[in-house]
Amino acid sequence: MILESIENGPLIWPTIEENGVTRPRKYSELSATDAIQADCDVKVTNTTLQGLPPEVYALVSNHRIAKEHWERIKLLMQGTSFTTQERECKLYDEFDNFAYKKGETLRDFYLNFTGYYNDMNI
Structure with a gap:
C-alpha cells in the first residue's frame, strides 16, 4: 500500500451525503482498507521527507502528496x-x-x- 501511494497518488477519500450536502468521510468512517491506505499515505510522505538531504528537503517539503515528492525527488537526484x-x-x-x-x-x-x-x- 505504501508503494501504491507513491505510484498512484493518495487515497481519494470516499464521500458521504448528509442532509443534501456531500462531504468527505471522516477517518473514523473509513473502511478498514481505506484507513490503512490513509495511514500509508501519511507514513510514506514522512518517510520520504526524513531521508532527504537538507537542500533537497527544502525544495520538496511544500508538496503534500508522496507521489509529488517522489517525482520531484527523482528529478532533483538525477546525476x-x-x-x-x-x-x-x-x-x-x-x-x-x-x-x-x-x-x-x-x-x-x-x-x-x-x-x-x-x-x-x-
Missing part, C-alpha cells in the same frame, strides 16, 4: 551517483593526505580523524 563518486574520491584523497598539523591538539587530531573515518563509512 547524484556521479556526484557521490566524486565526493567519495575526494574524501579518500583527503584521508590519504591526512596528517598532524603543527599546533593541533591531540583532541582536534582525533576529531578530524574520526570525522573522516565516519564519513568514509557512511
Whole structure:
C-alpha cells in the first residue's frame, strides 16, 4: 500500500451525503482498507521527507502528496551517483593526505580523524 501511494497518488477519500450536502468521510468512517491506505499515505510522505538531504528537503517539503515528492525527488537526484563518486574520491584523497598539523591538539587530531573515518563509512 505504501508503494501504491507513491505510484498512484493518495487515497481519494470516499464521500458521504448528509442532509443534501456531500462531504468527505471522516477517518473514523473509513473502511478498514481505506484507513490503512490513509495511514500509508501519511507514513510514506514522512518517510520520504526524513531521508532527504537538507537542500533537497527544502525544495520538496511544500508538496503534500508522496507521489509529488517522489517525482520531484527523482528529478532533483538525477546525476547524484556521479556526484557521490566524486565526493567519495575526494574524501579518500583527503584521508590519504591526512596528517598532524603543527599546533593541533591531540583532541582536534582525533576529531578530524574520526570525522573522516565516519564519513568514509557512511
